[in-house]
Amino acid sequence: MPMPKLKTAIVDDHPIVIEGLKSLLSNETNLKIVGGFYSGEALLSYLDSHALDLILLDITLPDMNGIELCQKIKAVSLTTCILILSNHTERSIIMQAIQNGASGYLLKNSSIEELRHCIIEAVNGQICYSREVMEIISRPSKNELLGSPRLTRREKEILALIAAGKTSQVIGQELFLSPLTVDTHRKNLIQKFGVKNVAELIMVAVQQQIL
Amino acid sequence: MPMPKLKTAIVDDHPIVIEGLKSLLSNETNLKIVGGFYSGEALLSYLDSHALDLILLDITLPDMNGIELCQKIKAVSLTTCILILSNHTERSIIMQAIQNGASGYLLKNSSIEELRHCIIEAVNGQICYSREVMEIISRPSKNELLGSPRLTRREKEILALIAAGKTSQVIGQELFLSPLTVDTHRKNLIQKFGVKNVAELIMVAVQQQIL
DNA sequence: TTTTATCTACCCATTATTAGGTATTTTTTG
DNA sequence: CAAAAAATACCTAATAATGGGTAGATAAAA
Incomplete structure (x- = not known):
């Protein structure tokens, strides 16, 4: 029996990034990009009438930050998997994202392989970080x-x-x-x-x- | 007589951005993307043996910053047009980029139309900013x-x-x-x-x- | 409920800072 | 070189901060 493709959305305020991800993931057999959104509100109103399996989410958005959006997505659709794709390397932001329901965190300079790998882990219920993010997490924060x-x-x-x-x-x-x-x-x-x-x-x- | 396509390169430490730009610009009739580079050094060694008409350049690079790279590119190939494509909104960085030979500055959340427009202006010898960047430049700095x-x-x-x-x-x-x-x-x-x-x-x- | 942490308030004595000046000697710069 | 700017040093007097305590009241956690 053929696995149904994961309905996936991308939320990022950079058109270039959205297009890039669409292009990169267009050949994936296990998922289908059903939308790209420039703001949190745009995604949320889409979610009102459509189900999503996976969301690739930026932290920096014009109307709200990705952490907040994470909460709101999970409130509406608990089964939707969220992967953060961001440039922020602050430990505290990574931690907050995970605590608010994200299933993983990648930096935007991650390789395509890492992205692919994290998507698979995430939809299987694992929490998954890219290599660099892993390093950030494992070293104690300056404050500590x-x-x-x-x-x-x-x-x-x-x-x-x-x-x-x-x-x-x-x-x-x-x-x-x-x-x-x-x-x-x-x-x-x-x-x-x-x-x-x-x-x-x-x-x-x-x-x-x-x- | 058909205009020869502009030989264009992209330098960005984010694979996603490179792919995004490639995909976005693949339909342009007036340019051809001949390379994507993750570091300044990679681009410079390419430039040793190949000519380029246009370079889309990020400020944040793993080995050097975009401002330095600008200088180095111009030292090797004065006729190559450089467009900065960055997330940095600091006035001082924008000014430095222009002073070091860049022909324009766009934020990564610029629209595709702005990007297209700035490329045209830049290769025609104009200096061109995206709308948001224009605003940053025209308001006096906090210090002032x-x-x-x-x-x-x-x-x-x-x-x-x-x-x-x-x-x-x-x-x-x-x-x-x-x-x-x-x-x-x-x-x-x-x-x-x-x-x-x-x-x-x-x-x-x-x-x-x-x- | 008992312990622990926080907030509150005071004592004394010493040192440091702030506000108002003035004034001479060097540097810098037009 | 002359004028302006910077660096130096002082006076007086008031106010503020610091260091060493102690201690009761209240709120939060074990």
């Missing part, structure tokens, strides 16, 4: 290495106000706190980051992308 | 608007030391200056940036890419 201190809600709030040039007095007034309390938080921030003063604090916080 | 203050050598030096968490005393010792002098520079920095204290100073300096 450097041990970025975890900040409490209050600390983050006060850190932002310090970075805005406000003194403990002013911050206290804005947050309805004693300036002495603000001083304590400030002190804890400096200690947690292991820095000497606010100047260094701001610098390090920016470098660690907390600010 | 905010008027980043120009800092003197000493001020930059001291700013960096402040950002490292050093006090005026310590900085004075390191630079063989009176701490009072350092205080003066610190004062001037705060004034030039129009901020309230060092915390805000560091924040703004980072945002304006001075740190």
Whole structure:
């Protein structure tokens, strides 16, 4: 009995990429490209009236990001397989994508073979990464290495106000706190980051992308 | 007399993009794609033995960036037309590309029509941007608007030391200056940036890419 | 429910920064 | 060379930040 072809869609804001994928996958015997979409909304409205087996998804889209779109697709059609095809190499984005229902993650400079391989794995229920993505995942993130201190809600709030040039007095007034309390938080921030003063604090916080 | 087809090459580290462009441009009557390359070196060694009329070039390449490659191409073959096809929207990168010999700049999410149009303009000796790129160029850069203050050598030096968490005393010792002098520079920095204290100073300096 | 973490607030003492100046000596540049 | 810009250094006085604590209240997790 002949296997029915997987109904596949591509979502990417780059026409060139859509055309490229269509062309690359046109010879595949196990799938059929039924649509290319430039935005998340376009895909979602298509999904309202059509079933899809596989979606190749970019992270950067004009109307929403791919992570959100992942959630929405899965809410509508849980059995649809999603493969992310993106240029983003940040560990956190990869992790978020998987946690939101993606079955795999490839970089756009992946080879055709990798793409083919990941599609097969994904529709078989496996989660599959391209080689480069695998490397990114397996090495601990900078934050884990450097041990970025975890900040409490209050600390983050006060850190932002310090970075805005406000003194403990002013911050206290804005947050309805004693300036002495603000001083304590400030002190804890400096200690947690292991820095000497606010100047260094701001610098390090920016470098660690907390600010 | 039939116009000879333009010998065209594509340089991009994404196989998908190369295939996409090949497919998109396969129906064009005025050009012929003679090669797709994943790296700058690959293109350059091809150029040693073959002439090219047009090159579609990505900025991000594994071995060198597109700006450098532009220079090198022009050094070898001045008559070859170069069109940049990139995702980078930074004004400075666009400007650099043009200054290094590119005849145009398109974003990868450009439409096929824009691409076609820019190719025609470029081979006719015009410089041509896609609509979005045009907008980026015509709006003044953030720095121009905010008027980043120009800092003197000493001020930059001291700013960096402040950002490292050093006090005026310590900085004075390191630079063989009176701490009072350092205080003066610190004062001037705060004034030039129009901020309230060092915390805000560091924040703004980072945002304006001075740190 | 008990422990743990967070948020709150204060004490004391020292050091650093900020704001307002002025002023001389070097460099740079037109 | 003359003028402008930069670098140097000081004065005074007020305000802010830092380092060392302690400790009660509240909220969240085990």
